[in-house]
Amino acid sequence: MQLYNLKAAPNPRRVRIFLAEKAIAVPLVEIDLAKGENRTPEFLAKNPLGLLPVLELDDGAVIAESVAICRYFEEQQPTPPLFGTTPLERARIEMWNRRAELEVMLPVIDHFVHTHAFWQGRRLQSAEVGELARDTALKRMAWLDAELAEREFLAGDRYSMADITLQCALLLGKNTGAPIPESMPNLTRWFAVVTARPTARA
Amino acid sequence: MQLYNLKAAPNPRRVRIFLAEKAIAVPLVEIDLAKGENRTPEFLAKNPLGLLPVLELDDGAVIAESVAICRYFEEQQPTPPLFGTTPLERARIEMWNRRAELEVMLPVIDHFVHTHAFWQGRRLQSAEVGELARDTALKRMAWLDAELAEREFLAGDRYSMADITLQCALLLGKNTGAPIPESMPNLTRWFAVVTARPTARA
Numbered sequence: 571m572q573l574y575n576l577k578a579a580p581n582p583r584r585v586r587i588f589l590a591e592k593a594i595a596v597p598l599v600e601i602d603l604a605k606g607e608n609r610t611p612e613f614l615a616k617n618p619l620g621l622l623p624v625l626e627l628d629d630g631a632v633i634a635e636s637v638a639i640c641r642y643f644e645e646q647q648p649t650p651p652l653f654g655t656t657p658l659e660r661a662r663i664e665m666w667n668r669r670a671e672l673e674v675m676l677p678v679i680d681h682f683v684h685t686h687a688f689w690q691g692r693r694l695q696s697a698e699v700g701e702l703a704r705d706t707a708l709k710r711m712a713w714l715d716a717e718l719a720e721r722e723f724l725a726g727d728r729y730s731m732a733d734i735t736l737q738c739a740l741l742l743g744k745n746t747g748a749p750i751p752e753s754m755p756n757l758t759r760w761f762a763v764v765t766a767r768p769t770a771r772a
Numbered sequence: 773m774q775l776y777n778l779k780a781a782p783n784p785r786r787v788r789i790f791l792a793e794k795a796i797a798v799p800l801v802e803i804d805l806a807k808g809e810n811r812t813p814e815f816l817a818k819n820p821l822g823l824l825p826v827l828e829l830d831d832g833a834v835i836a837e838s839v840a841i842c843r844y845f846e847e848q849q850p851t852p853p854l855f856g857t858t859p860l861e862r863a864r865i866e867m868w869n870r871r872a873e874l875e876v877m878l879p880v881i882d883h884f885v886h887t888h889a890f891w892q893g894r895r896l897q898s899a900e901v902g903e904l905a906r907d908t909a910l911k912r913m914a915w916l917d918a919e920l921a922e923r924e925f926l927a928g929d930r931y932s933m934a935d936i937t938l939q940c941a942l943l944l945g946k947n948t949g950a951p952i953p954e955s956m957p958n959l960t961r962w963f964a965v966v967t968a969r970p971t972a973r974a
Contacts, residue, residue, distance in 0.1 A: 618915055619875065631860060638866035645859040657847040658833060664840035673821065676878075694904050702896050713820055 572597045573639075574613070576622035580675060580738040581636040583772075585623050587734050588640045590769035592647050596625075637667070640731060652731045659726070666725040666732035674714070675739035677707040682746040704748050711740075715754035722763075729764070737764045774799045775841075776815070778824040782877060782940040783838040785974075787825050789936050790842045792971035794849050798827075839869065842933060854933045861928070868927040868934035876916070877941035879909040884948040906950050913942075917956035924965075931966070939966045 573589075575598040576582045589596055601607045601622055608620040617624045617634040625633045625642070633639050644653045654660035683689050684700030714724070714736070724732040740761055743749055750757050764770065775791075777800040778784045791798055803809045803824055810822040819826045819836040827835045827844070835841050846855045856862035885891050886902030916926070916938070926934040942963055945951055952959050966972065 618919075619871070627860075633860075633863045633867055635867040635870045638863045638870060641866055642859055642863040645862070657844055658829075658835075660847070661835045661840045661844040664843055665835055665837040668837045668840060669821070694900065696898050696901055698896060699898055699901055717820075 571628055572599050572626050574599050574601050574616070574622055574624040574626070576601055576603065579622060580742045582623040583738045584636045584734050585639050586772040587769050588652060588731065589643065590772035591650060591652060592643060594643060594647060654730065663725045663730045663732050667735050670724065670732050670736035670739060673710045674707060674736060677703040677710070678739050678743040678746070678748050681707060681748050682742065686746060707743060707748050708751065711750055711754060711757055715757040718756035718760045723760070733764050737761065737770065773830055774801050774828050776801050776803050776818070776824055776826040776828070778803055778805065781824060782944045784825040785940045786838045786936050787841050788974040789971050790854060790933065791845065792974035793852060793854060794845060796845060796849060839933070854936070856932065865927045865932045865934050869937050872926065872934050872938035872941060875912045876909060876938060879905040879912070880941050880945040880948070880950050883909060883950050884944065888948060909945060909950050910953065913952055913956060913959055917959040920958035920962045935966050939963065939972065
């Protein structure tokens with residue numbers, strides 16, 4: 571078994587943190603985008619989208635998409651539970667994981683892609699769309715700041731997949747000009763807590 | 773138990789089709805966006821994002837987010853399985869469901885929001901971003917057309933959650949100027965098959 575990895579990107583980071591929380595060791599194969607290693611025929615046979623991460627099982631079966639990979643490992647090793655233990659808890663964690671991804675990670679990525687020099691010439695950029703995406707991300711952060719006044723973690727009183735997604739989204743925001751504003755004490759407290767976990771450096 | 777619904781939107785449709793496939797009857801409460809019914813304090817207490825669908829359980833607990841709601845019902849009534857029956861099958865269905873949502877539904881929605889008269893004055897519109905989103909959606913459709921040459925349904929030989937997501941995405945595309953091109957016979961065949969299921973009109 572091996573995990574095709576891209577060190578700096580938010581989605582592979584989600585899987586690495588998830589595996590570290592479960593103390594599951596999977597050999598990493600680093601893919602170099604600058605060298606086009608995600609566009610070789612061999613890699614595109616594993617994931618036609620050229621995206622990371624990709625998990626390859628010993629029999630050659632491949633699973634792409636960070637959350638699909640994490641859920642596969644959750645079933646292989648349920649402890650500690652990161653997707654919940656009852657139907658309602660699992661639904662709530664999935665709800666908050668989707669909100670973290672769709673409402674925070676995607677606008678943070680949009681802001682990055684539309685405004686950062688790295689993407690000039692690689693993607694169509696609209697400064698206006700980029701600023702709008704940042705506004706959306708900041709509004710969602712303010713909402714989550716209020717939610718986190720009432721509980722320790724995003725989906726309840728236990729660290730879960732939803733926290734992993736949100737911390738990876740906000741780490742990208744921090745590094746690309748959309749950090750958590752100082753005016754949000756609960757989200758700031760939560761971010762300090764989750765990024766202080768040893769697994770955050772996985 | 774009741775499901776807050778928005779008849780014409782793709783995400784509530786995913787849940788309605790899912791419930792129909794399982795023959796689960798849940799009373800629907802229609803929310804009228806034009807009257808601002810998704811922005812009342814009562815509704816925002818259920819989902820602060822003002823989005824549909826929302827499932828309300830008999831004890832008042834709420835679950836938002838279409839896929840979270842569907843997974844909740846999958847656990848309550850596993851038959852017929854729409855999220856898979858083995859860890860690998862479940863991972864593959866999640867992978868394809870995510871691809872259908874992130875790679876097709878989101879660009880189709882982006883194209884709609886950035887180019888359609890309905891959104892004038894409601895959202896920032898960029899015709900250039902809208903056309904780029906349509907290009908992305910069409911590229912993804914071409915990819916899926918090739919994938920569907922090899923199997924009957926998106927994630928394998930059985931209808932699944934991934935098909936539900938894709939059919940709702942492509943129905944929106946059909947209605948908003950991003951239909952399946954005639955040059956894609958496999959995707960066209962698949963769309964005819966899934967939309968001919970009685971549940972497609974749920």
